[in-house]
Amino acid sequence: MAIVMKDALARMLSQQEFSREETKDILVGITKEEVPNEQITALLTGIQMRGITVDELLGFRDGILETGVPAILEAEKYIDIVGTGGDQKNTFNISTCACFVVAGAGYKVVKHGNYAATSVSGASNVIEQHGVTFTNDLQKLQRSLDETNIAYLHAPLFARAMKFVGPIRKALQFPTFFNLLGPIVNPAQPKCQLLGVANLNQMRLYNAVYQKMGIDYCIETSVDGYDEISLTGDFKITTNTYERIFKPSDISLSIADAKDLEGGKTKEEAAKLFDSVLSNTSKIDHKEVVLANAAFAIQTMDSQKNIHECMAIARESIESGKALQTLKKFIEVNS
16 A cells, blocks of 8 residues: 555646545555555645545545444435534534424434534534433434434544544644545435535535435535525525525525624533524524524425425424424433
């Protein structure tokens, strides 16, 4: 593998691209500890400077899934709701909150997440704050999905490759293509995905990636740089069936105040804010931004419904108490 990597680095320096199979082989070699840290550092830096291609990204995805712990669960279909992160906005846990709204509405969700990278509280932080024990036991995950409509996959328990590149990524102090892999390496390999991205370049990249993956998807970004529908202004939606720029008023919602979307200064504050949305006691901006994201997730799974129907389903999930009941049952099953 060392000789292959030497050739790969030489090709990268001459701006050549790798095939999907080649980047998969590189990733597998990294997990077998056949690649020195210096060469991994050079690879991460070089690809970041050049820019990654769709096939290269998919090859690294293939390698992570092949060397990781599989978690294919039994259901007709399920969705993952996730943002790329890194938008530096420190919003509360909007996508994770939307997962429980969607599950409360009767749709299956398999959420793949991790601890916060740039905000106070990531998906794993807020889930853990509720006393949940993370697991990669498929029987337990299947029970959670069957009984609560939602299962949570804590990423470090599944992606073995990340432990080899994690320290290097941290030392580099700049984003690498591994930041782009998170949303597409869910080991449950969902057939539906709602993805929030922070800019249009990422939207174009993932649009091409999802087309090659052959799944139902919705990619969303807010024009002011949030990696989700923030309702602070216009937002763009790209799916496998349509592309459109929306105003909040187009889905009968108000413009949100950016300050109201902040996630608090501690993990405890973030968890309280999270609970207030699901118990229907939050500020209106908090509730509406979760409703918007949940509605587009529902439409991704149920494309025959228009977005106003999906909004009504999401609203009923919160206002009927179903979303909160789903959270309580999820905690009971997973503690």
